[in-house]
Amino acid sequence: MRRLMVPLDGSAFAESSLPYVVTLAQAPSPCAIDLVGVDVPPSPSAAGLTRGVVDVLREQDAHEATRQLELDHYLREMAARLRTALPDVEVRTVIRHGNAVTELAAHAADSDVAATVLTTHGRGGWDRVWFGSVTSELMRRLDKPVLAVRPAPVPRDYLPLAGAPLNTALVAVDESLRPTECLVALDTLLGHALDAITLVHVALTPPRALGRVLESESRDAIALRSAREASRLLSLVTSSHDGSRHRLSAIVREGADPADSVLEYIDTHGAHLLTLATSSHTLVERLLFGSVADRLLQRATVPVLFVHRSTS
Numbered sequence: 001m002r003r004l005m006v007p008l009d010g011s012a013f014a015e016s017s018l019p020y021v022v023t024l025a026q027a028p029s030p031c032a033i034d035l036v037g038v039d040v041p042p043s044p045s046a047a048g049l050t051r052g053v054v055d056v057l058r059e060q061d062a063h064e065a066t067r068q069l070e071l072d073h074y075l076r077e078m079a080a081r082l083r084t085a086l087p088d089v090e091v092r093t094v095i096r097h098g099n100a101v102t103e104l105a106a107h108a109a110d111s112d113v114a115a116t117v118l119t120t121h122g123r124g125g126w127d128r129v130w131f132g133s134v135t136s137e138l139m140r141r142l143d144k145p146v147l148a149v150r151p152a153p154v155p156r157d158y159l160p161l162a163g164a165p166l167n168t169a170l171v172a173v174d175e176s177l178r179p180t181e182c183l184v185a186l187d188t189l190l191g192h193a194l195d196a197i198t199l200v201h202v203a204l205t206p207p208r209a210l211g212r213v214l215e216s217e218s219r220d221a222i223a224l225r226s227a228r229e230a231s232r233l234l235s236l237v238t239s240s241h242d243g244s245r246h247r248l249s250a251i252v253r254e255g256a257d258p259a260d261s262v263l264e265y266i267d268t269h270g271a272h273l274l275t276l277a278t279s280s281h282t283l284v285e286r287l288l289f290g291s292v293a294d295r296l297l298q299r300a301t302v303p304v305l306f307v308h309r310s311t312s
Contacts, residue, residue, distance in 0.1 A: 001029075001030045001031065001032055001090075002029060002030065002031045002032070002114040002115075002188075003031070003032045003033070003034060003111055003112065003113045003114055004021060004024060004025065004031065004032070004033050004034065004113060004114065004115055004116070004117055005034050005036055005104070005107060005108055005111070005113040005115070005116045005117070006018070006021050006033060006034065006035050006036065006116075006117050006118065007036050007037070007038070007100075007104055007116070007118045007134070008035055008036070008037055008074070008075065008078060009037070009038075010037070010070075010071065010074050013119055013151040013152075014118070014119045014151075015078070015119075016119045016149055016150065016151045016152045017117045017118050017119045017147075017149045018078070018081075018082065018161055019161060019162060019163055019164035020117055020147060020149050020163075020164045020166065020303060021033060021082070021117050022082070022085050022086060022161050022162065022163040022164070023163035023164050023165075023166050023190075023193055024115070024117065024147075024166075024189055024190065025086050025089050026086070026163060026192065026193070028192055031089055031090075032089065032090040032091070032092070033082060033086075033089060033090070033091045033092070034092055034093075034094050034107070034111060034113065035075050035078055035079055035082075035091065035092070035093050035094065036093075036094045036095075036096065036103075036104060036107055037071045037074070037075050037093075037094070037095050037096075038095075038096050038097070038098070038099075038100045038103045038104060039064070039067055039068055039071055039095060039096070039097045039098075040098070040099070040100055041064070041097070041098070068095060071095055072093070072095060075093035075094075075095065076093055078093075079091045079092070079093050081161060082161060084161075085161040085162075094107060100134050101134055101137040101138060101141070104116070104134065104138060105138065105141045105142060108138075108142055108144065113144060114144060114145075114188070114189070115144055115145040115146070115147060115185075115189055116138060116142060116144065116145070116146045116147070117146075117147045117149065118134070118135060118138075118146070118147075118148065118149065119148075119149050119150070119151050120135050120148045120149065120150060120151065120297060135148055135297070136294060136297070139278060139293070139297075139306045140278075142308065143308045144308065145185045145189065145305055145306065145307045145308070146305070146306045147303055147304070147305045147306075148297055148303060148304045148305075148306065149303045150300075150301070150302070150303065164272075165272050166190055166193050166194070166272045166273050166303075167193060167194060167195045167196070167272055168194070168195060168196050168197075168198075168270070168271050168272045168273070169186055169190070169194060169196075169197045169198070169271060169272065169273040169274075169275055169305075170197075170198050170200055170262070170265070170266060170271040170273070170274050170275065171183070171186075171197060171198070171199050171200065171275045171276065172200055172201075172202075172258070172262045172274065172275070172276040172296070173199050173200065173201040173234065173250075174201075174258070174276070174277070174292075175204075177201065177230060177233045177234065178277070178309075179199050179234075179237060179277075181277045181307045181308070181309050181310065182275045182276065182277050182305075182307050183197070183237075183241075183248075185275070185305065185307045186275060186305070189305075190273075191245065191246075194245075194246040195246055195247065196246055196247040196248075196249070197246055197247070197248050197249075198248075198249050198250070198251065198269075198271070199234050199237065199238070199248070199249070199250040199251070200250075200251055200252075200253065200261075200262060200265055201230045201234060201250070201251075201252045201253070202252075202253050202254070202255045202257075202258040202261040202262065203226045203227040203230050203252055203253070203254050203255075204226075204254075204255065204256065204258070205254055205255060205256050227252050227254055230252045231250070231252045234250035234252065235250060237250065238250050251265075253265065258292055259292050259295040259296050259299070262274070262296065263296070263299055263300060266300065266301065266302060267301070271302055272302060272303075273302060273303050273304075273305055274296065274300050274302055274303070274304045274305070275304075275305040275306075275307060276293060276296065276304070276305075276306065276307070277306075277307045277308070277309040278293050278306050278307070278308065278309060279308065279309040279310075293306065
């Protein structure tokens with residue numbers, strides 16, 4: 001059974017992911033949803049260090065019990081709302097304790113989740129936690145897809161939850177020209193909802209100095225040859241998917257920056273979802289991830305689905 005992990009922190013911003021959870025869960029195959037809250041212990045304050053150890057520990061225990069009760073009540077409320085929207089879907093609540101990234105990654109591994117759906121950031125203090133740490137680190141550590149959703153304030157009394165549109169997807173294809181992992185993930189998670197998928201590859205324009213160094217081939221000729229080869233390979237991918245339940249097309253654009261070119265294409269042509277494959281286990285991969293994927297996460301106006309790429 002497919003299982004989705006949905007981290008929630010008690011804010012309306014984090015709840016922005018729930019409409020997308022409804023869409024993902026409305027598949028012909030069975031699905032389950034884990035609403036996961038992490039009780040993160042507060043750092044000891046300087047004031048507490050000047051008081052008796054017993055008093056400090058007693059106060060911490062009281063605060064911990066209160067936090068857990070509030071978190072449990074909140075998760076149960078969200079689960080009830082999801083069950084109203086998805087009466088045939090199993091929804092359970094989970095509370096873990098400790099570091100947010102570590103505990104969410106552990107739950108994903110323990111429960112064999114098919115995907116994680118979360119809002120990329122909140123406001124105030126949570127902005128640093130969820131956007132600056134949890135989202136980026138989970139995308140690096142999890143070997144299953146992560147759907148990062150932009151925050152949108154929603155009223156606390158909305159019922160029932162309506163699914164968010166995810167009918168058109170854009171796949172950003174890097175220099176490996178291997179969209180297979182993304183296509184498989186889209187078909188597994190959204191095959192029932194997708195109408196069209198567009199593969200977009202940015203053929204990077206060589207630096208101007210390169211054309212002067214290479215006497216046999218000009219800079220423009222290099223760029224043209226690269227774009228033509230990418231178009232040929234991607235056309236083979238699209239032709240192999242003839243007869244599938246959704247339309248698959250490919251386009252190659254020339255540009256100096258992949259992130260800028262992909263975002264410009266979305267702004268011009270539109271899409272409900274941006275998808276890209278990532279693998280960031282080595283130092284070089286982490287640097288590449290930070291320069292392209294993180295910028296797409298921060299600047300994209302649509303949800304971003306990050307798919308783990310196998311190193312084999």
